[in-house]
Amino acid sequence: MRRIEWTEPGFLGLVGLQQRLVDVPLPPRTGRPVPGAARFRSRGSANAVMTTVGEFLRFGAAHGWVPAATAGLLSEPKLLRFTPPGYDTGESGRLRQVRAATFRFKIAEPGYEDLDPEQIRRMLVLAPRARERFLIGLLACTGLRIGEALGLHRGDMHLLASSRPVGCGIEGPHVHVRRRSDNPNGALAKSRFSRFVPVTADLVALYSDYQYERGRVVQAADSPMVFVNLFRPPLGRPISYPNTKEAFDRLARAVGHPCRPHMLRPSAATRWLREGVDRDVVQRLPGHASSLSMEHYRHVDEAEARAAVEHVDSLRERS
Structure with a gap:
């Protein structure tokens, strides 16, 4: 060089x-x-x-x-x-x-890829193990990046109604996302700022199923990481992104459509926006530093376009 x-x-x-x-x-x-x-x-x-x-x-x-x-x-x-x-x-x-x-690469606008609720439901049904079902549910519920999910520690999972016994004043079940540079699987949160994301009772149930599955593997007991190897050596070691990609590739063949971890992030943000969640809140939940990142999430589908036209037409008839 x-x-x-x-x-x-x-x-x-x-x-x-x-x-x-x-x-x-x-x-x-x-x-x-x-x-x-x-x-x-x-x-x-x-x-x-x-x-x-x-x-x-x-x-x-x-x-x-x-x-x-x-x-x-x-x-x-x-x-x-x-x-x-x-x-x-x-x-x-x-x-x-x-x-x-002068010295700047031209970057094509990335295509919008997300999954609708029925596709996510099918993934949860066909995922063969509780660990994969919890990972899918976690990404779809919280909008976490895959690196953030794989970097979670068990101490980040505050899934009780109150976390005051562990010194956390945030009410309700939630997940803390923290940037750590020493995770053994190399997983790293992109944002340098810690945040918490509320989670649903359904996700808590998926985590309980995973904990039962994990509890049967003795080697996993001492690992502080949430996602670990349970089915092939080295047992108990934190799983890496290549492991996760393999699992999602197998699942894609089973469900009959593309499904990658990164597709669940925009799926969560789009769902929140369609349900009327304030844009500032939607920006904070996935950990976006800039509101410009939101532009890739919100797109108008045919049903929304039709509903908008019919709504305007009904207002005209009333006037």
Whole structure:
């Protein structure tokens, strides 16, 4: 790997850095590699890194540490064909020309994938084990990311009507989501801020079934993690994301439609929005830092469109 002189990286040096950010595997979270579990930085994350690099170089140019020509490489003129609502393009449209980042991957808008309540019900019915049924129910009920779910500790599960005996003042059954960097399976909560998510009585029942299943495996007794191996060696060890993907792949073949852990997150958020839950609450429950993340969740289906038209028509008839 060629070393880049940070004060004068040059165009080719910055292009190479941008590409290496997505081509080179990330180090394992646990300090030791897991076979078949290589992680790569996404293009969105690479763009965020390049933005930070650009701001650092601009800061260096302002203080004379970096040549002005280097800072000039970081952006290029771009003509806005479409402008946001309320954007003032100025006299004769002169403000349509802006500076756009040069070193930035183009990212296609991700497709919207979720599961309807009947599909989730079918998954719960056909899941062969209580552990899988609890994981499906947990993701569908709370909107947790799969990394957050796999990183849960048994002490995070406050499923009694009152948790005051364990020093928690939050009433009702709920789950605490905490970021930990030392989980033995490498699971990591994306958000750096802890939060709690209320859960339903149905999920508490699924957890009780799983606890009964887990209690029959002696090796699982001492593990602080919620999700552990129960059916193949090493028994009692926390399950990893590749294990979970295998289980969901098998379930997809059984139910006859795609079902991945990440599909249950937007399913939960969309359900909350359709049931009239305030958007600020829906943003907090899955742990979104920005309200912009909500735009991928809310979509209008045919039934909603028809209901809206019929509602307007009924109002017109009354007037």
